[in-house]
Amino acid sequence: MSDSLTEFRRFRERMNTRILERGPLTTKRFFALDTQAYQEGALSVKVKELLGLVASLVLRCDDCVTYHLVRCREEGVTAEEVDDAMAIGLVVGGSIVIPHLRRAVDRWDELDGGVEGGRE
Amino acid sequence: MSDSLTEFRRFRERMNTRILERGPLTTKRFFALDTQAYQEGALSVKVKELLGLVASLVLRCDDCVTYHLVRCREEGVTAEEVDDAMAIGLVVGGSIVIPHLRRAVDRWDELDGGVEGGRE
Amino acid sequence: MSDSLTEFRRFRERMNTRILERGPLTTKRFFALDTQAYQEGALSVKVKELLGLVASLVLRCDDCVTYHLVRCREEGVTAEEVDDAMAIGLVVGGSIVIPHLRRAVDRWDELDGGVEGGRE
Amino acid sequence: MSDSLTEFRRFRERMNTRILERGPLTTKRFFALDTQAYQEGALSVKVKELLGLVASLVLRCDDCVTYHLVRCREEGVTAEEVDDAMAIGLVVGGSIVIPHLRRAVDRWDELDGGVEGGRE
Amino acid sequence: MSDSLTEFRRFRERMNTRILERGPLTTKRFFALDTQAYQEGALSVKVKELLGLVASLVLRCDDCVTYHLVRCREEGVTAEEVDDAMAIGLVVGGSIVIPHLRRAVDRWDELDGGVEGGRE
Amino acid sequence: MSDSLTEFRRFRERMNTRILERGPLTTKRFFALDTQAYQEGALSVKVKELLGLVASLVLRCDDCVTYHLVRCREEGVTAEEVDDAMAIGLVVGGSIVIPHLRRAVDRWDELDGGVEGGRE
Numbered sequence: 001m002s003d004s005l006t007e008f009r010r011f012r013e014r015m016n017t018r019i020l021e022r023g024p025l026t027t028k029r030f031f032a033l034d035t036q037a038y039q040e041g042a043l044s045v046k047v048k049e050l051l052g053l054v055a056s057l058v059l060r061c062d063d064c065v066t067y068h069l070v071r072c073r074e075e076g077v078t079a080e081e082v083d084d085a086m087a088i089g090l091v092v093g094g095s096i097v098i099p100h101l102r103r104a105v106d107r108w109d110e111l112d113g114g115v116e117g118g119r120e
Numbered sequence: 121m122s123d124s125l126t127e128f129r130r131f132r133e134r135m136n137t138r139i140l141e142r143g144p145l146t147t148k149r150f151f152a153l154d155t156q157a158y159q160e161g162a163l164s165v166k167v168k169e170l171l172g173l174v175a176s177l178v179l180r181c182d183d184c185v186t187y188h189l190v191r192c193r194e195e196g197v198t199a200e201e202v203d204d205a206m207a208i209g210l211v212v213g214g215s216i217v218i219p220h221l222r223r224a225v226d227r228w229d230e231l232d233g234g235v236e237g238g239r240e
Numbered sequence: 241m242s243d244s245l246t247e248f249r250r251f252r253e254r255m256n257t258r259i260l261e262r263g264p265l266t267t268k269r270f271f272a273l274d275t276q277a278y279q280e281g282a283l284s285v286k287v288k289e290l291l292g293l294v295a296s297l298v299l300r301c302d303d304c305v306t307y308h309l310v311r312c313r314e315e316g317v318t319a320e321e322v323d324d325a326m327a328i329g330l331v332v333g334g335s336i337v338i339p340h341l342r343r344a345v346d347r348w349d350e351l352d353g354g355v356e357g358g359r360e
Numbered sequence: 361m362s363d364s365l366t367e368f369r370r371f372r373e374r375m376n377t378r379i380l381e382r383g384p385l386t387t388k389r390f391f392a393l394d395t396q397a398y399q400e401g402a403l404s405v406k407v408k409e410l411l412g413l414v415a416s417l418v419l420r421c422d423d424c425v426t427y428h429l430v431r432c433r434e435e436g437v438t439a440e441e442v443d444d445a446m447a448i449g450l451v452v453g454g455s456i457v458i459p460h461l462r463r464a465v466d467r468w469d470e471l472d473g474g475v476e477g478g479r480e
Numbered sequence: 481m482s483d484s485l486t487e488f489r490r491f492r493e494r495m496n497t498r499i500l501e502r503g504p505l506t507t508k509r510f511f512a513l514d515t516q517a518y519q520e521g522a523l524s525v526k527v528k529e530l531l532g533l534v535a536s537l538v539l540r541c542d543d544c545v546t547y548h549l550v551r552c553r554e555e556g557v558t559a560e561e562v563d564d565a566m567a568i569g570l571v572v573g574g575s576i577v578i579p580h581l582r583r584a585v586d587r588w589d590e591l592d593g594g595v596e597g598g599r600e
Numbered sequence: 601m602s603d604s605l606t607e608f609r610r611f612r613e614r615m616n617t618r619i620l621e622r623g624p625l626t627t628k629r630f631f632a633l634d635t636q637a638y639q640e641g642a643l644s645v646k647v648k649e650l651l652g653l654v655a656s657l658v659l660r661c662d663d664c665v666t667y668h669l670v671r672c673r674e675e676g677v678t679a680e681e682v683d684d685a686m687a688i689g690l691v692v693g694g695s696i697v698i699p700h701l702r703r704a705v706d707r708w709d710e711l712d713g714g715v716e717g718g719r720e
Contacts, residue, residue, distance in 0.1 A: 015702035094334025214574025222615035342375035454694025
């Protein structure tokens with residue numbers, strides 16, 4: 001139903017490198033800004049990643065959702081917190097969000113080593 | 121170009137089960153509401169499915185379009201009626217809708233017994 | 241909270257005339273196509289207007305919603321049918337649709353003779 | 361440039377009452393669900409309101425942004441936290457978000473009694 | 481139907497100042513980047529402003545459209561070129577774009593001193 | 601990560617044929633209009649294709665982006681011009697555009713015979 005996380009990461013890294021070597025300067029600076037936005041500030045990194053997750057979910061961008069799920073997990077966000085955040089995304093964005101929610105939960109399970117990794 | 125209907129259905133069912141067992145309550149209630157919305161009321165089920173189809177098309181959600189095409193077919197909506205509804209989605213949503221229209225027509229053909237049913 | 245229906249209609253007509261006298265041909269043809277899309281076909285005019293209404297609601301275009309509410313009323317669509325259609329728009333499009341739903345219901349009440357006509 | 365907060369609240373309350381008396385049941389339940397989604401859960405009310413704020417900002421809904429700003433303020437969210445959250449909305453949603461950011465900051469100032477109220 | 485250009489400019493300038501004094505740094509840098517993106521590069525300023533115009537039109541942001549129309553005029557873009565660009569926005573974005581097209585043409589006329597200014 | 605250009609073209613042609621044989625007339629006329637919009641007018645074909653590219657990018661339609669990249673290349677648009685145009689799409693549309701930018705740059709490389717094909 002979707003590329004594996006490994007494929008996602010490889011393609012993401014390869015193309016980020018390509019984009020940054022092509023430019024223009026505006027694009028390079030945008031990428032730097034995108035990293036800076038999620039750094040510790042008045043809000044914690046954890047809350048910022050949840051904000052990024054919900055923004056990505058209501059704008060229905062699977063790759064962006066995957067990225068923020070990976071980051072949420074790295075920051076120690078629990079499954080219950082992710083589900084709570086995504087419930088808000090669902091109510092704000094409507095049933096059109098559901099297919100993306102399905103893929104998001106599948107990703108989270110994959111990160112958990114559940115469905116794909118086979119342990120859990 | 122796209123997952124088969126069988127894969128679509130399996131993934132959909134598996135993830136719906138996962139989502140409902142994870143919760144939270146808000147998400148579960150949203151799923152119930154989503155089912156309720158399309159039940160017979162002042163408007164017939166058939167008209168409601170056409171409304172869901174066009175809303176999904178202009179919001180450009182392939183999985184949602186597939187779901188409503190399946191439901192339209194079950195409710196006896198004809199190909200001409202579906203095409204008429206999708207023409208409105210195309211005019212309202214613009215050429216950006218065209219790639220989704222292509223996949224929608226392909227799905228309808230698949231439902232018609234082409235790819236899945238094996239006759240045509 | 242919003243311009244009156246009379247203002248809406250005047251601005252709409254004045255600017256449509258301006259747009260059609262400016263061109264280009266592509267724009268003129270698009271306007272013709274937009275009219276044609278809602279004419280009787282495999283689906284009735286009434287169903288097509290409901291499709292236009294829900295598409296406009298989920299895409300959150302107040303002016304488009306107003307236009308289709310006016311047309312729905314002209315075609316004899318009842319308040320219950322409009323509410324049923326808009327409920328689908330709400331579930332598909334999410335809570336982000338609510339401010340537009342408020343203005344839509346206000347318009348419908350205005351069309352009913354409340355604010356503008358006073359009698360009907 | 362925008363209706364005052366008082367007008368916003370009056371219209372909002374009046375139309376919510378109208379919508380709930382009209383129905384259908386799906387719409388009423390959606391409104392209940394929309395309230396429930398922001399209640400204390402795995403995430404705090406404060407974080408949930410920030411999620412609602414950013415989701416509303418990237419989806420570019422001024423009324424929704426106003427609502428969540430009012431709620432954020434009631435929950436004791438600081439100006440710095442709101443600005444941090446909106447910066448993420450800006451980076452995720454792009455420059456198209458800027459006009460909504462302008463109105464959001466104007467609203468926050470209005471809530472502060474600053475620009476409009478004249479005290480502070 | 482809309483605020484005058486003078487009001488638009490005053491509000492825009494006042495709020496840009498407010499936003500830049502509030503921060504955070506991410507927001508300030510985004511504003512700088514937004515200016516930089518439209519400077520002469522592989523493409524001319526004129527073409528870049530047309531790109532900004534069409535992007536704003538299909539994303540249906542009236543304030544952004546107004547801004548780029550002002551800039552197009554400053555760069556010597558003709559009415560025919562603007563109409564040609566907007567026709568593409570109309571076909572790509574669909575009839576949902578029409579209300580924004582109406583306001584855009586009204587703005588252009590206002591910039592021309594035509595409809596509102598009364599001379600020309 | 602994505603279907604090859606050859607697959608894209610085959611599916612696109614096959615489904616366009618299907619759509620045009622199914623109708624209705626509104627849909628057929630829309631397809632004709634879509635072709636007409638990009639023909640030489642007050643703006644050159646090259647500028648129009650860049651407008652189509654950026655509109656497709658901010659609306660996040662990979663297939664539409666692919667189509668306009670192919671057309672840009674046929675019209676002699678350089679990599680630097682495409683990158684400049686896409687940088688505007690990125691700033692207007694925000695980080696949500698990045699996954700589509702990655703696939704767009706990958707497509708351009710594929711058209712160049714670079715990364716995938718190796719010769720052309």
